[in-house]
Amino acid sequence: MSTSATATRTSPGRPRAGRAGLRAGAALKWMYVGVGFVLALIPFIWMVSGSFRSEADLYQNPASLFPTSITLHGYIGVWQQLPFLRLLLNSFVFAGVTTALTVLFDSMCAYALARLRFVGRNVCFVLVIATLMVPFQVTLIPVFIQLFHLGWLNTYEGLIIPRATSAFGIFLFRQFFMSIPADLDEAARIDGAGHWRIYWRVIMPLAKPAIATVAILNFTNLWNDLLWPLVITSSNDMLTLPAGLTLFGGQHVTDHAVLLAGATISLVPIAIGFFFAQKYFIAGVATTGLK
Amino acid sequence: MRKKIAAALAATAIVALGLSGCSSSGxxxxxxxxxxxxxxxxxxxxxxxxxxxxxxxxxxxxxxxxxxxxxxxxxxxxxxxxxxxxxxxxxxxxxxxxxxxxxxxxxxxxxxxxxxxxxxxxxxxxxxxxxxxxxxxxxxxxxxxxxxANFATLSLYYNKKAFAAAGIDKPPATVDELAADAKKLTGNGQYGLVLADNQTIQMWPILQWLEGGDIVNAKNCSVVQSAAGQKSLSKWADLVSKDKVSPVGLTGAEADSLFSAGKAAMELNGPWAAPGYKKAGIDLGIATVPVGVDGSSVTLGSTxxxxxxxxxxxxxxxxxxxxxxxxxxxxxxxxxxxxxxxxxxxxxxxxxxxxxxxxxxxxxxxxxxxLYLPHVPNATKVDSDAYTTLIGQITRGTPVGTATKQAATTIDALTGCSS
Amino acid sequence: MTTSTTDRVSPRVRGGARPPGGPTPVPSARRRRIRWQPAWLFMAPSLLILGVFVLYPILRTLYYSFFDWSVGAAVQPFVGFGNYIKLFQDPSFWNALGVTLEFTVVSVVLLIVLGLLTALALQSEGLASRITRSVFFFPTIVSLATIGLVWKFLLDPDIGLVGGVTKALGLAPVAWLQSAQLALPTLIFVSVWRSVGFAMILFVAALQGVPGERYEAGRLDGAGRFSLFWYITLPGIRPTMLFATMMLTIQSLQVFDLVYVMTGGGPLYRTDTLVNLIYRDGFVNFETGYAAAISWVLFALIMLISLLQLRIFRYNDVD
The missing domain is CATH 3.40.190.10 (Periplasmic binding protein-like II)
Known part of the structure; x- marks a missing residue:
């Protein structure tokens, strides 16, 4: 983290103007923060508690945040109707491999965009950024047909490769690389290092915070993705866990406990990851916005 | 760092390749x-x-x-x-x-x-x-x-407990009784008859048929705007918008939820709903749909x-x-x-x-x-663009005359009705 | 990497002239000719993937938009600009455009204002601040589908927590998502609820990046709290403001998941956003060509608005 801190900011004397005086202001501030705090947490508490509540309990005490009695039938329902471990494995393979490839490809691309001068650089950068503006639904049909021609439907290649780079990651790496002093690679170049060596030995080791950020943000996005795995796969054995859990939604499904259990299960890995790596999540987002 | 990344990449790649082998189905x-x-x-x-x-x-x-x-x-x-x-x-x-x-x-x-x-x-x-x-x-x-793949009819589900509490001893036999019971059973946080109008198997056509109305005629021309069509809609639109026998704008799943919560006394629904309602502890009665104004029976078939x-x-x-x-x-x-x-x-x-x-x-x-709109050209669009909108409007207080006129234009354009 | 030898810096070139005012310390323009090859190699995987799975498909979509194209139909008649003409006469397109713009403008303004306020409240590095920031940020990483599902249940007037609490307070429960007037504001609320932590984190970083000396100087000049904020803080965080506005605008213009899960575009199309319309025409009604035309209008709109924002913030940092 220390690297990112130096790379990003922290100045000792920030505005402390008038902080002493306005007590009312402070009270107002903490009230605002307090309300926000509660508002941010309650839906998740309710979701987890709802996954343990029976239908009758939920209906009779809608104002209650906690179960009057605990039932596991939501979780049992999920366990019985899905090849749970297989989906879990798929999720980790899909999100994990794709993230690893994305980090590699994005950082390579960003290295060229941030550190090399060549004709067409701005065009490339604009094209990459432009892809951020394309809603996924717009390209779904042509992409599907393309994957068919490649024979990649319902395979891991089909799931992974089209998602193995992200414009956002390239952008983030580029911003980060531009903040690394140019003297470093100049020096390496004088020592006879080529681009690959500079990228791999000089830039990447300095870019650990950016790597962590891109990896974490990508993993989260991929983990949460529903439509992509649903469209690319045709057998339930290939689905990811969150996508598989949507199979419980349907026109006539009213069992809240099962739906909420599904939502809780798909959230748990992300929540655990967030708990342990929150500084990377947050530092990552923070870096993106700074020039 | 470098070794670790390389090892992780290699490992993940091997996993990916290994798994892709067993993935093909078809x-x-x-x-x-x-x-x-x-x-x-x-x-x-x-x-x-x-x-x-x-x-x-x-x-x-x-x-x-x-x-x-x-x-x-x-x-x-x-x-x-x-x-x-x-x-x-x-x-x-x-x-x-x-x-x-x-x-x-x-x-x-x-x-x-x-x-x-x-x-x-x-x-x-x-x-x-x-x-x-x-x-x-x-x-x-x-x-x-x-x-x-299946064939289902919609029947009248009713909550026996709610009926007993309101002093009604048997399910309604005619559409007028249905309306009267729905009104009587409404109140104190309970709805008389929950009617879904979107993301559902349509319930409103049944009410229309019972009241002597319809959506299109044999030539696929709209008849919602006809005198009979408007009359068949007005009564139930009023029951929803004025008497609040049902919440407005429910999806099928939401209507089902209300019924299994014991907050709705009646619902028109198919056989798939029964196991869930029993499990939710509803004292469940299932009756045939009441007869219409002309004394004949009709319900929606779904397949x-x-x-x-x-x-x-x-x-x-x-x-x-x-x-x-x-x-x-x-x-x-x-x-x-x-x-x-x-x-x-x-x-x-x-x-x-x-x-x-x-x-x-x-x-x-x-x-x-x-069946609902059988062999009507663009039936799925007639449902989503015209009928769902129509019901949404009249249950929210748009005059039936205005809403049906607009729906009729949409329907005729979609079905290609020439007359 | 064999290319590396060609890239060695020769002293002659290093000493070469720099383009006047060239801001970057990266080597001079003269070396461009021998430099381009490794760059393309580095970019190849990403460009290939983006090209094959994003750029080419979007051009395919453009192609479809000139046809009455439908997956699998025996004939795909060419209609020229027919789909675009139809679109401008189609009330559901104008409705969706209006809904999308309303959603975007209101949620982006709210997100920027609330995000900045929250950041100002929580910018210190104390433990309480840091924990609170994490809590505020958490909803951002949860999938929209999960958030939509949970809020849909929470807001249910009869069985949700919100309805339950309203009733416990003796008020009539509100049908948030079923009301033609309230559905869109409710969606905006949920969207703001989810993303305010994202905006906050961006602004916290930006606020911490404004050099403290500037404030000192300002205070010496006798500036009050408000002047400091207006003349020092705001200009200091301008790049972040631009970035946040652009990202949030692009995201909001593409809003789909929340709509899909929570309202399906209803009631009475009051939450029918452009992407939802594209989805419906493309996947429910099988009018791929027409959906493609709407897609391109949306794409053009996003580009246009992004350029305008760059203009407004006078962002001239594209080196």
């Missing part, structure tokens, strides 16, 4: 000469085990054919199936939609196989024995493209089409499976398991089904059932 013939058929269905509800049973039994009794069923939500099938079938990647068999009219789109694209294995034999599809209207519904230009891909490599086996699915013995077992009425007319007198208190109610209404 139809095919393996070395033993066994044919595998894939089937996509959208039966995620309480009736799901019934279909799984059919597939299991079929696999057990047919050593040379194996059917692999994948269940996913209707939305998902709708997104994937058209391009999947176009590219020849899709399943051999599928229920493309819960809306029988959707078959028209697939016929237009030449994606579905014409079904020819029909007749009266045991291994043939006995088309003359299938529920009324279903065969006609799936026939285009004289060719049959699908069979009903999901079961079709074969035009690109299947095993058309013969696929048709054999359809024949099995719709056969008498299989359907008897299916009805008993799920509470659905039999989709065959020759099971109407089946003793086992008749003795079942739930099935018998749904089965009794099969002869009086009507």
């Amino acid at each position: 139809s095919g013939t393996d070395s033993g000469g066994k044919v595998t058929l894939t089937l996509w269905t959208g039966f995620t509800g309480g009736d799901r085990p019934g279909y799984a049973q059919i597939v299991n039994d079929f696999n057990k009794s047919h050593s040379n054919i194996q059917v692999k069923m994948t269940v996913q939500p209707w939305d998902t099938i709708q997104q994937k199936l058209p391009s999947a079938w176009l590219t020849g990647q899709g399943p051999d068999l599928a229920t493309p939609s819960s809306d029988p009219n959707a078959v028209a789109d697939y016929v237009k694209k030449n994606s579905v196989l014409q079904i020819t294995n029909t007749g009266s034999g045991d291994d043939q599809i006995n088309v003359d024995k299938l529920a009324p209207g279903t065969v006609k519904e799936f026939t285009y230009d004289g060719k049959l493209y699908g069979v009903p 999901a089409p079961l079709t074969i891909s035009a690109k299947t490599k095993h058309p013969k086996e696929a048709q054999e499976f359809l024949a099995y699915w719709t056969s008498k013995k299989v359907q008897e077992k299916f009805s008993l398991k799920t509470g659905f009425p039999p989709l065959r007319t020759d099971l109407g007198d089946d003793a086992k089904l008749k003795n079942d208190p739930t099935i018998s109610v749904f089965a009794a209404q099969v002869p009086d059932s009507r």
